[in-house]
Amino acid sequence: MKLLRGSISWVYALLVFGFILLPVASLVVFSFQATNLPLPPFTGPSLRWYEALFADSGMVEALRNSLVVGVVSAFFSTLLGFLSAYGLARYRPDGARVIRAALMTPLGVSYLVIGFGLAITANELALGRSLVLVTLGHIIINLPLAFAILLSQMRDEDETLEKAARDLGANEWVVITRIAIPVLLPGLLAAFLLSFTLSWDEFIIAFFLADFDVTLPIEIWSQLRTGLDAKTNAAGTLVFAISVVALTLAYVLNRAVQQRSRRQ
């Protein structure tokens, strides 16, 4: 009986992982296909589709746009998230709970609504759709995340460090830049990387707000519409690889942060 239950759960786990990972695996494998179609049998390995990808100016442009939007939006999400978390944790203003809830609300709103809402607003204000708008949209969705991560890292012990710095003559700018930020650095980097990852492969908001300059997910989508091509596999693999690297880094940093909490 126990054995049966054990094997059922194993089979279940295998199915779940197979379901999640098989499409990813086939995406990656067929990006190295030597022939035209990303379909079995596997004819590679070959880097021909990666060459084609980097020869495609549309793809390269989109890749660059995605990187810029990702880095800029992640930077501002992290900065704003840090400042709100720091303000709430250290100054404990009246109505802190309301402010916290307000900052977290975008988490509960679908990307469709945020993207659509921003598109309408931009239209009303006669602002053209652009990558700036996409960046803004990504800041909106990632700010609550960065805020939540950083708020959880604000420890009372660190407040004593800030007190000690003030006691020795530091002004608030020095306290934030020389004490608060360095002490919180792993958390800040984790928030940045997570925000970057979410912006990097975000589709809906970018689709609503981008104009002629598009991000990589949009470019891949429009190329897929014109026909099946192993080049899109290569692009997808690139997106996946960068996400994996960023998330792994974020995970490692997060663990470092937790170890620090345990040690003290």
Next chain:
Amino acid sequence: MTGAGIDVTELVKQYPGHRALDGVSLSIDPGSYTVILGPSGSGKTTLLAILGGFVEPTSGQVTVDGEDVTTVAPSRRPTTTVFQDYALFPHMTVGQNVGFGLEMQRAGKKDRATQVGEALEMVGLAHTKDRHIADLSGGQRQRIALARALIVGPRVLLLDEPLGALDVKLRRQMQDELTRIHDTVGTTFVHVTHDQEEAMSLADTIVILRDGRIDDMGSPEQLYLNPATAFSARFMGDSNIIEGTVRAEGYAVDTAWGNVGVSSPADAHASVTVSIRPEHIVMGSGGGGNLGEWVIAESHFLGQRHRVIARRDNHEILMSLPQGSSVTQGQMVTLGVAPEMAKIVKGDG
């Protein structure tokens, strides 16, 4: 740098639903080593935080060398604080930590290096300059915190339970170190602790806080030998406390233990509380025998002294007898106390 005098007047700190300080007035001599002693919740940490500028009092005034600093920010006060958990910056080296205050004063790099070297020399840790904080032991961290706070030449150094996290042996060692450093730098030290032994070994003046008020204050000898209150007598070591009524002639008190002569006169027929230290209870008729006959209930040899409990009816007397004395459980003894060793104190009331 010489130490500054501090005057605290009618300090009150009211938190929602809790009064941490309830009218504290206190004068701290320039260059003294003052220990604020009290149980947890007595308001001692709040008092120190107000002196450091981290907490603003609800009412009252703090002056340093006659200058009102009640609402002055910590960075602009002539005080620095050694925090309970040391609060060393974990992302900086020992040298960067110690030099931080000088950097804030925009001291030149060369000047800074020299002074950091001297400060580390003073606490005996010159060789740790380039180490990281995580690589230091508790005792070393304590010294670095001390060096970091002293390097800016504060007129007053505030220490918040600085030895609380150290083991007993290290604590003794650091007590000697603190005394030495205090003598060297001449700054006024204000040190908060709940440890009576630590207070006695360090302080010129001890201030005992209880429920946000000053219960008693004085030199260690004064407090131990002439406590003002029953609380102070019990907090500064062991004490036998007994209530009674003053006799007509004023120099003796009728108690359940017998007729106890006291050191100072009191109003006839008044109800008073008497405190007697365990080592002042003596055996045999030599001490006057005024406490009558008691039975030895417990006796423990502690090395330097015997700790002995004598019992009669529902009463107990704690004694501390010299090394050479010998008592056995169940033995009947006559006890007495010299009048000058029985002190009238303020009761717990």
